[in-house]
Every structure is written in C-alpha cells, then in structure tokens.
Amino acid sequence: MIHFRQVTLRRGTRALFEEASFSLFRGERAGIVGANGAGKSSLFSLITGELHADAGEVQVPASQVLACVAQEVPPDPRPACEFVLDGDAPLRAAEGELHAADASGDGARIGLAHAHFDTAGGWTARSRAATLMAGLGFSPADQAKPVDAFSGGWRVRLALAQALMCPSDILLLDEPTNHLDLDAVLWLEAWLLAYQGTLLVIAHDREFLDRVATRIISLEHGKVTAYSGNYSAFEDQRSAQLAQQQSLYERQQRQVQHLESFIARFKAQATKARQAQSRVKMLERMQRIAPAHVDSEFSFEFRVPAKLPRPLLTLDKASAGYGERIVVGNVTLDLAPGDRIGLLGRNGAGKSTLTRVLAGVQPLLAGRRSLAQDTVIGYFAQHTLEMLDGEQHAVWHLRKKGGAALAQETEEAQRTFLGTFGFRGDRVFEPVEPFSGGEKARLALAILVSHRPNLLLLDEPTNHLDLEMRHALAMALQDFEGAMVVVSHDRHLLRLVTDQLWLVDSGRATPFDGDLDDYADWLRAVPVAAVTNTEPPTSLADATPRTESTEQRQQRKRMEAERRQQLAPLRQAVNRAEQGLEQAATDTRRLETLLADETLYQPARKGDLTRLLAEQTALKQRLTALENTWLEASEHLEQAQSAH
Numbered sequence: 347m348i349h350f351r352q353v354t355l356r357r358g359t360r361a362l363f364e365e366a367s368f369s370l371f372r373g374e375r376a377g378i379v380g381a382n383g384a385g386k387s388s389l390f391s392l393i394t395g396e397l398h399a400d401a402g403e404v405q406v407p408a409s410q411v412l413a414c415v416a417q418e419v420p421p422d423p424r425p426a427c428e429f430v431l432d433g434d435a436p437l438r439a440a441e442g443e444l445h446a447a448d449a450s451g452d453g454a455r456i457g458l459a460h461a462h463f464d465t466a467g468g469w470t471a472r473s474r475a476a477t478l479m480a481g482l483g484f485s486p487a488d489q490a491k492p493v494d495a496f497s498g499g500w501r502v503r504l505a506l507a508q509a510l511m512c513p514s515d516i517l518l519l520d521e522p523t524n525h526l527d528l529d530a531v532l533w534l535e536a537w538l539l540a541y542q543g544t545l546l547v548i549a550h551d552r553e554f555l556d557r558v559a560t561r562i563i564s565l566e567h568g569k570v571t572a573y574s575g576n577y578s579a580f581e582d583q584r585s586a587q588l589a590q591q592q593s594l595y596e597r598q599q600r601q602v603q604h605l606e607s608f609i610a611r612f613k614a615q616a617t618k619a620r621q622a623q624s625r626v627k628m629l630e631r632m633q634r635i636a637p638a639h640v641d642s643e644f645s646f647e648f649r650v651p652a653k654l655p656r657p658l659l660t661l662d663k664a665s666a667g668y669g670e671r672i673v674v675g676n677v678t679l680d681l682a683p684g685d686r687i688g689l690l691g692r693n694g695a696g697k698s699t700l701t702r703v704l705a706g707v708q709p710l711l712a713g714r715r716s717l718a719q720d721t722v723i724g725y726f727a728q729h730t731l732e733m734l735d736g737e738q739h740a741v742w743h744l745r746k747k748g749g750a751a752l753a754q755e756t757e758e759a760q761r762t763f764l765g766t767f768g769f770r771g772d773r774v775f776e777p778v779e780p781f782s783g784g785e786k787a788r789l790a791l792a793i794l795v796s797h798r799p800n801l802l803l804l805d806e807p808t809n810h811l812d813l814e815m816r817h818a819l820a821m822a823l824q825d826f827e828g829a830m831v832v833v834s835h836d837r838h839l840l841r842l843v844t845d846q847l848w849l850v851d852s853g854r855a856t857p858f859d860g861d862l863d864d865y866a867d868w869l870r871a872v873p874v875a876a877v878t879n880t881e882p883p884t885s886l887a888d889a890t891p892r893t894e895s896t897e898q899r900q901q902r903k904r905m906e907a908e909r910r911q912q913l914a915p916l917r918q919a920v921n922r923a924e925q926g927l928e929q930a931a932t933d934t935r936r937l938e939t940l941l942a943d944e945t946l947y948q949p950a951r952k953g954d955l956t957r958l959l960a961e962q963t964a965l966k967q968r969l970t971a972l973e974n975t976w977l978e979a980s981e982h983l984e985q986a987q988s989a990h
Contacts (some may be wrong), residue, residue, distance in 0.1 A: 347371045347410070347544050348393060348516065350570070353402035355388055362388055365402070368563065372515070375538065375545040377555040377577060380565030382784055382812050386548045387436045389565070390414065390518050393546070406516070413514035415522065419501040422493035426484065429504055430494050440466040444714045476589045478507045481533035482526070483693035499525040499728070510537065519547040523554055524809050527693040528835040528871050550813045553837040579927065582597030590938045609679035645818055646766040646792075648826045651800035654683040655718035658829050659704060659802045664713035666696075672711065673699045677855045681801060685829040688840045690858055690865050691850035697833045700855055701727070701805045704831060724799030726807045731786045736779030740769050740789055743778070748796035767792040768815070783810035791819070800828035808836045837862050919979040926972045930965065937962050 353366040362385030370376055378386045391397040392404045394414060406412070413433070423431055431440060440463040447459035452764050467474070479489055482503045488496075493504060502525045509517065523531050531554060538545060538558050546563075549555050555577035557561070562573040562580035573580040633706035657680045665675035681687075681704075689697045702708035703715065705725040734743060745753045752763060764774050767788045778786065787810045794802075802823075803950070808816050816839065821829065823843040834840055840847075840862060849858040849867070858865065937958060946955050 347374075347407070348546075349403075349405040350392075351403045351405070353392070353399045353404055353570075355385060355392065355397065356400045357385075357388070361400075361568055363565055363570045366676035368570065368572040370544050370561065372544055373542065374561055375541075375547070375559050376563050376572075377559035377562040377580075378548045378563050378565070379550075379555070379577070379580070379813060381814060381913070382782065384565040386565055386743075387520060389570075390520060390546070390548070390562075393516070410515040411513065412516045413509045414517070414518040415502075415509045415520060416505040419493065419505050419967070424493060426491050426493055426496065427472065427479065427489040427503055429477050430479060430507045430511050431471060431711055433508035434466070434471060434513060436513065437466045437468055437471050441470055444468075475507070475511055478510050478537075481530065481537065482507055483530045485694075490491050496566060503530075515543045517541060517543055518548075519545070521550070523549060523551045523835055526689065526835055527697075528837070528865075529692045531835045532866055532869060542861060548817060550808070550811060551836055552813060553841075568669050573934075582927075586935045586938060589935060590942060604791065645821075646795060647822050648795055648802075648828075649798045651722065651798055651828050653720040654800055654828060655720045657682045658718050658721045659723075660714075660715070660716040661703070662714040664703060664715060665711045666699055666708055667711055670711075674703075674850060674855055675853050676713070677703075678889045679855070680832070681829045683800065683828050685846065686844045687829075687831045687846045687848055689831060689833045689848050689850055689855075690871075695850045696853070696855070697850045698727070698805055701725075701803050701831060701848060705803050721801055722797060722799045723801045724794040724797060725803045725805075726790060726794055727805040728809065728981070730790045730794075731783070734778050734786055734789065737777055739776055739778065740764050740774045740792075743789060743793060744796060747793050749798055751798070752796040756919055763796070764792060784812060784815065786816060787811055795822075802826065802828065802830040802832075804830065806835065807832070808834060808839055859940035871989055882984075916979065916982055919982070921973045923972060923979050926975070927969070930969045930972055933965055937965060 350366050350368050354364045355362045355366075378389060380386050388397060392399060393406055394412060395406075419429075437611040441461070444456075444459040444463050447455040450456075463469075476486070476489060480486075484500075484503070484507075493501065495505065506519075506628070507524055509519070520535060526534065531551070535554065535557050538547075545558075547555075547558065557576070559576045560574075562575070562577060564571045564573065564580065564584070573583050575583075659681045661679045663678050664677045664679075665672050667673040668674075677700065689700065691697050701706065703710065705723055706715065706717070706725075707725070740747075741757065744764065752760065753762075761769075761774055764770075767790070768785075769792075778789065781789070787807075791807070807819065812818065816836065820839050820842045823839075830843070832840065832844055847858040847861070847866075848855055849865075860868070940958055941962070945951065946958070955960055
C-alpha cells in the first residue's frame, strides 16, 4: 500500500531523516511520533506528493484515494453541513451529473445519473454528514450555520469532519484530538477503529495512540523506525533497545579506555610501537555507539507555594451562565490543598464555564464564591496563548507577566528557568509571534509556574504540547502541593494527576462515581439526544438539583452492575494478554543482555550460543502470538463496549 525505500529528506542542509524504510498495508493504523521538528508533517507531505524525497523512493498507488485534513478553512458563507459534504468528491460529482441531467430533460441520462447518485450514497449522504458532525460535538442547529460563524477551533473540527466524509483508502490525520473534548475523542477512536483503509495519525495523546494504533513510526535523531503494536508496546521495545544500546556503549567505552591506555603507555617504546599503531587504527575503525539519550529536554517543577490556606476557595450554591440562561447551577464545592479534581462532561455542558467561575473571570448569577486571602491562582485556558505579545520575547514576558520574585531575578536565572521549558540560547530573545502553538503553550505554562500558585485551574493544558512536554507536565503536577482542577481530553494526564472526577451535565456539577472507563460507558449509555433533550436550568428558580427516585436509582445501579459484570471477563482477557506481553518484554531484555556478552561467541561456548538463539526464536514466536491474542481480546472488549 505505502512503501518507503531508503528515503532521505532534507530541509536546507539539515537531514530531517535518512534512509527511512518501512511499509504499511491496508487496514494498518500507524501512529507517527517524534519531537517537534523531527519531520512528522514532512513525512505526510511525502505521501501526498507535496514534497519529494532527496534520495530513495516513496510508493503510493495512484489508484488509492487519499484523504487528509485541510490546514486552513477559508471564509465560507455556506452551511457547515455543505462544507462537510465537500469531502465526498464522488458524491459531489454525482450531484453535478444529476443536476446537468435534469436540466437536459434526457430521460436515459437522468436515469443513469440517478443510478450514479445512488451508487455514491447520495440518499444517505446528509445523514452520514450529520452523524460525523454530531460525533465531533456539533449540535443539530450547528449544521445549518455558515462556516464563517464558527471560531478557529470549531473550524478545525469541520475540516476533520470533511476528511472523515471522504470515502478514502488512505487517511492522514495530523493532531486530530486537538480542539476536541473527551467525548469527541472517544467517538473519534470508535470511528477510526471501524475504518477499513490505511490510517496514519500524528498524535501526542498516548492513550489515544494506545487504543487506535497497531504500528508506531518513530522519528528520532534523524532515523525512522517502525515498531509493531500500540504506543505502550513501542515504549517497551524502545526501552529495551536503549538499555541494550547503553550496555553496548558502556562496554565499548571500556574497550576504548583499554586501547587508549595501551597507546599512551607504549607508543614511545620502539618494541611496542607497531602494536600501539595498530591499536590507533583499531580506534579509528571502531564504530562509535552513541550513548542513549533518554532524558527529556523538558524538566520543570512547581515551586513550593508560599502559603497553603485551607480552604483555598469555596463555592456555595453558585450558578453561572449568560444573561438569564444558567449553564451550570447550584454548585457547592470546597477546594483544599491536595484536592485533585478532573472535570468530565460533554461538549458545551459547562466545564469551561465552571473553570472560569473558579478563576474569578466570570461573575456569578447566584450564590457565593469565597477566596482565601493567600490563595494564588494559576489559570490556564486556550485564550491564554492569545494574551502573549507577539512582538516581545520570552524573557520580556517573564519579567512583565511572571511572578514578582522571578521577575526580579538576574537574567541568567530567568534564562535557566526558561531552559527547563525548552527555551535555550538566543531563542529566549526571539519574538513570540512566529513561535509554534506548542512553544507558545510552553511559554504560557512557564509564566504560570513562575507565580508559585497554590491553586491550579487548567482548561485543556496539553493542546499543542508534544509527548515529552506532556510527560514533564504530568510529573510536575504529581508533585504539586496545592489543589488543582483539570479539564482535559488527555486521559493519560487525568489518570496520572487526578483522584476525583466530577461530572458536569444537564446544568449540574456533581462527583462522578467511577473512573474514566466508567465515564466512557456512561457516554455510550446516555445518547446525545437524551442529553440534548434534558435542558439545563434556564432560570435561577430552576437551579435546584433534580434527584432520581429510589426506583430509578436502583434500576440505574443494577444496569451498571450488569454491564460491568458482562465486560469483566473481556477486561480480564486483555489484562492477561498485557501481562504476558510484559513478561515477554522482560524475557527479551534478559536475552539481549546475555547475547551482548562477547565471551558467548567463543568456540568453547557454542552450545550456550545455540541454546540462547533458539530461545530467542521461540520468544519472538511467543511475542507474535501474544500480540495477536492481545489485539483479538482488545477488539472483543471494544465491540462489547460499543454494543452498550
């Protein structure tokens, strides 16, 4: 389907990657990972034909229909649904043919045009487009709105829906989860799992990659390496390789030291000069194995807050919205040091509204918000990036918008601080305007951290951040001593840093009894229509929570228990397969260590070498079988969850 053979791609004089070779076949789903600037988007451009390789060959069959997400959505007064339908080129061609046939009045031509229209799925096209838009968070009313009426983030969703509308053989998605809420991410996962073509997706959401990808294509240090399995499998394989690489490197360094010591001792002695010279040549010929660079370039921490009052913030029967319309009402919440809350809820349910209320940037319509005197709020939202001054540099932002203590530090201290967020050298004095979205997000986080907050309010903080920066953020949040409230579609982040989940739904915010898997089940059990028809309170008088009857609550709990009981054996099968893969990975690392022993290749140990090589072959077969078992078990579990 797609073949890369010894492909080298350069940007100016720098090689993005060299001698890349891999193949992808129909039905495979490849996750493309690598640091920003490694060449992930350029790899996509090679496949689409926008770029040409400097060396090697990229083969994509001309007969294959390729779909990708438009980078920009130009102004368009047409309804959003019509924009999405543009993604289906055969449908649009059939529509044009039908209009022309009708205008001609030729009965035979009209009949043929209707047949082509039917073959193109014309009668169900608008229903399919509506389903795509609903899955990505658009309401029925949004379908008729002009494209011009949507903000940038929603236009990105429209472009994604248009790409999914295309009846493609190859689908390229570049960061599709950005600008999506968790419910839309879950819907997109299910759609992609049912996709029959070849998928290549650039993503920095590791749980999304775990669920969607069957291959990982890693771009690192100018090399492209293909791995089998999902992202977790890739991490295991890469860790084993790095461990072996480090072992080989350390062994080689011992050899180098021995040779250099011999040369230093004997090069001046006539009797040893020839031997010393031969060792000099050996050093020159020896292939230098680079040390394993496993440390991320990002490593920061939240400074210990100056004070930790208790409680930090209180909401008492708080209601907020716009005009007289209540979006979220009657919320009572105390936030104390150590609280770690993740907000869940469908798009538009009021998660961001509640976060703005907590931050104090949106006034209450009713109730009370109390803030302790020593509370320092660190608030991150999408508009935070828009508040950066494009003409100024990172050091200026730290001095003007950062915490008072750090703003008064020396320039060296400020540059050291910015370095932990990936801004080094002259980069700290370059204007912010041309920065990528990820760089701007990192700068905004640096400013936030500099204030030494004791209450963090984070609304989609991982948008634009790559995997390494997301990992650094998660590690820093784990050690944070204050309280935090997080809205994020990144489930890995939520699992790592939160221990309470609240559900914002139907105008209320209440603790959610379950985990993220239970939330996914809840989304499937409660159709979008049911949520849409459950109107939030429209006035302050209606802001009193509705309660289930005892019979309704018992029935709901019984259904949830039955669903968990039905899914339990399938989850156990997945867990057993994962445990088997972990054990196989451990055995692989053990074998690689043994095979790295140079004494093993001496004639006297031929029997040991034969035994270990046979064990390695058997282990590879076992690993393949385990991967197939895991894939089958995962598919059965996903099908069962979808059925609910």
